[in-house]
Amino acid sequence: MKSLIVFGIASLLLCSTIARAEPLGRTFVGDFIGNDATTENYLSIAGDYDRSENSESLYLEKTISPNSSFSIFIGYQRFEQEEESTSSSNFELAYKRVLIRIPSHEFVFTINPGLELPLGNRSAGSESHARAGFDLLFQKGFGELPDFLRILRPFGVEGDWGWQSKVTGARDDLTTADLELEYSLHYLDQNVAVGAVPRALRDITPNLDFDYAQYLSAHRNSSQPNFDLTPAIAWLNATYEVNLGVQVAVNRAASGSGAVAFVWLLGVSFDQLVPALGWMPFH
Template sequence: MSRSMVLPFALASFIALASTTDVFAHCFVGARFLPATLAIDDPCVADEMSLPTVMWSKTPDMPPATEWDISGEISKRITENFGLSIGETWTQIRQPDGTVNAGFQDLETTFQYQLLKDPSHELALLAGVIVDWGNTGATNSGLGTSYSLVTPTFYFGKGLGDLPDTLSWVRPFAVTGQVGYQIPTSNFDFTQSVFIPQQLVYGASLQYSLPYLKSEVIDLQLPDFFNHLIPIVEANFTTPVANNFGNPYTTTGFLNPGVIWVGSYFQVGLEAVIPINRESGSGVGVLGQLHLYLDDIFPTTIGQPLFGATAAAPRKLTF
């Protein structure tokens, strides 16, 4: 199949799938709420907005440069099960000699379809296609590219609430993850005289929900602030797998321990950014995000799907 057919074929396949499960506001699966994670995506379509997401880190160069990434993303349900996200990132890289390179990266869009929500097993499955559109970023600054990237991606989330009561303290745990195959629309970058590899892009999160602990396991009478917390560890990796002639097949990535505070209308997340090797970066960075639940803030207008909206009130967290 030609690469120009990858996106329409994938979209047609996702739209053709039928869902047999209930859909709630943001990512509820039964009693489980899966928050919007900072480094990878959660496994649900929703009406949400991340603004801003801010990351500070150091590049793997010797000596390293400092990098700021400030991004925003808005996600909109087209139907109850099909959604679209649009995101943009502004980057500033300051070299040790004071030279500054800044501009926008390529525009990113994500098309997603909810394959499954199984409340009894707290399981969510999602399929999507991520497209980074070439020539939409600052190509003259090296922050955008002349080619596009198409990444068919599978997402999952699983809460452990279906474990027996003898393992009650484990039940607040949940895992989420995603696996994608990134395909460039060109094999060779003539401006840099390098081959453009196809890459495996993947990641996961392990999270422990104190809201779930209180509502579904035991109320420890903690101060209210702690009942809103979800400690989390995320990991995301990239591995070249094809068309990488003359370059090492080195996996790069980051480990992100942190915490998310969730409220009724928004959440705030803060994580450390730890490179897994020298090729990934230098030192420890930081990642923060303000994430808004549009389906709760505007439940009767922009928080509804464009087509097939229901009159049901959005489901909210209880604390």
């Protein structure tokens, strides 16, 4: 009997060790257009508002295989230019392909080429030429950190670097970069301190986003780099996402349209609501 008890305790300890070695997955926040390194069935609307401009956008992504997807992005912007109200709108088609995926290190690296088409009225300030380019995106979780650093395991980092240029007309290159640090309370509750986070807070993920944008060869846009910092709080689970933040201009070039802007995003993984929509033509 005593040997059976010892065997039972050892089995429980072994099972516990295995459970800790295989943590439940995390959900990354992504940026404020809904785009991240993961291929997914996702729909979002987002926008921003400050004293001189505001914009809205729609992002729709559909997987075609476990490692690739197509997406469309539609954006509309209204802003003040030389004390006159102008507007612009655009439509972008993109293809996302995962190049590297290492689940044991929660790492994904993706390329996302795309073509952007202007939709607005040129006389109202809209872009007049199509643009083509690509983004390189990554995301990394820290679930593999040793036990004495387990409080840091809920941290995640993701970001991208992008380049875009006009297809026709005078050369006008745009380069952008984004780096985001986030801390998942859901991951903390499920894998680090089980049951320690109140239920009302478990889906909260504070995040801090740093953005860079610069025209490298523009004929009418400022060539000075724009730097913005966006502290935000996201509520998200496997199906829904709500992300609210305040974008703060870090340098003078970024404050041209306002030193502070309110940014928001509402998103849904639509295949979680209707599983049939997760169908993929290629496997």
